[in-house]
Amino acid sequence: MEPVTVAAVQATPVFCDREATIERVGELTKEAAGHDARLVAFSEGFVPTYPDWVWRTTPWSGRDREWYARWYDQSVDVPGPACDALGAIAREHECHLAIGVNERDGGTVYNTLLYFGPDGALLAKHRKLVATGGERLVWGSGDGSTLAVIDTPFGRVGGLICWENYMPLARVAMYEQNVDVLLAPTWDNSDTWPLSMRHIAKEGRCYVLGITSCQRGTDVPAEMSGRDEMYADDDWMSRGNSIIVGPGGDVLAGPLIGEPGILYAQIDARQARLSRHEFDVVGHYARPDVFRLEVNGLDVNRDGS
Numbered sequence: 001m002e003p004v005t006v007a008a009v010q011a012t013p014v015f016c017d018r019e020a021t022i023e024r025v026g027e028l029t030k031e032a033a034g035h036d037a038r039l040v041a042f043s044e045g046f047v048p049t050y051p052d053w054v055w056r057t058t059p060w061s062g063r064d065r066e067w068y069a070r071w072y073d074q075s076v077d078v079p080g081p082a083c084d085a086l087g088a089i090a091r092e093h094e095c096h097l098a099i100g101v102n103e104r105d106g107g108t109v110y111n112t113l114l115y116f117g118p119d120g121a122l123l124a125k126h127r128k129l130v131a132t133g134g135e136r137l138v139w140g141s142g143d144g145s146t147l148a149v150i151d152t153p154f155g156r157v158g159g160l161i162c163w164e165n166y167m168p169l170a171r172v173a174m175y176e177q178n179v180d181v182l183l184a185p186t187w188d189n190s191d192t193w194p195l196s197m198r199h200i201a202k203e204g205r206c207y208v209l210g211i212t213s214c215q216r217g218t219d220v221p222a223e224m225s226g227r228d229e230m231y232a233d234d235d236w237m238s239r240g241n242s243i244i245v246g247p248g249g250d251v252l253a254g255p256l257i258g259e260p261g262i263l264y265a266q267i268d269a270r271q272a273r274l275s276r277h278e279f280d281v282v283g284h285y286a287r288p289d290v291f292r293l294e295v296n297g298l299d300v301n302r303d304g305s
Helices: 018-034 062-073 081-093 133-137 162-166 168-175 192-204 269-275
Strands: 004-010 037-041 096-105 108-116 122-127 149-152 155-159 181-186 207-212 236-238 242-245 251-256 261-267
Touching: 004 018, 004 242, 004 251, 018 037, 018 081, 018 261, 037 181, 081 096, 081 108, 096 155, 096 181, 108 155, 122 149, 155 269, 162 168, 162 181, 162 192, 168 192, 181 192, 192 207, 192 242, 192 251, 207 251, 242 261, 251 261
Parallel strands: 004 037, 004 207, 037 096, 155 181, 181 207
Antiparallel strands: 004 261, 096 108, 108 122, 149 155, 207 242, 242 251
């Protein structure tokens, strides 16, 4: 393995417009690849947008149903044409692409993280295990079968979505699979989020990419019912909070707040693995005689098999 550049893309989707948002993904991935990024990661629910209105409307009201209907119509089928288009972006720019989508499966939408290889193949997907608060109005729950990591020439890459990163056993499921690069696409704009990313990086002795989007109320089309009531004075939906952290908890880039942009950092999985000489949370610093993790739907072994 050799050191490579990774990119955390803090961007604004085209609200509830799947094709236009995917076109933007292509433009931003091209930009990141132009800076030699081998891994390009986007935020939670980027295609066709994070459903921020769940925090601002009355559940199952007429307005909520209208917004949901448009969002559902523009969500992503996996597999499907939109999924193929994202794979084509990874293939065109010869990079690994990790992107949050709203995955439509029958009558349910899932908060899903997709991983594409440089040949355009869909390598894995992860569905968020628990929707938070108002998110439960629009998202179903994933299961343990998607808590997987992927092998790349620059290390093992896995991801947890937003507050899944606050679920200790979900993190351990990643650590047990020797994750070298942990992706944390999120909507969390709080001051404590970057601190959490630093803790997790040092706990797991891995690189952590926290990726947030950057959106204002004016990014919502004016024809959406009640937009100006919900997003007065150009309110922030998400101010961004993206950050890249090294395996010692050191900040390599960011946090980026209040503007779109792309964070870059060089990673070296060998250094992450060597740092576990001090502390390997699932190795010499574990106590399997005292603690044991079982993940329903996934065989978790230290070799990742």
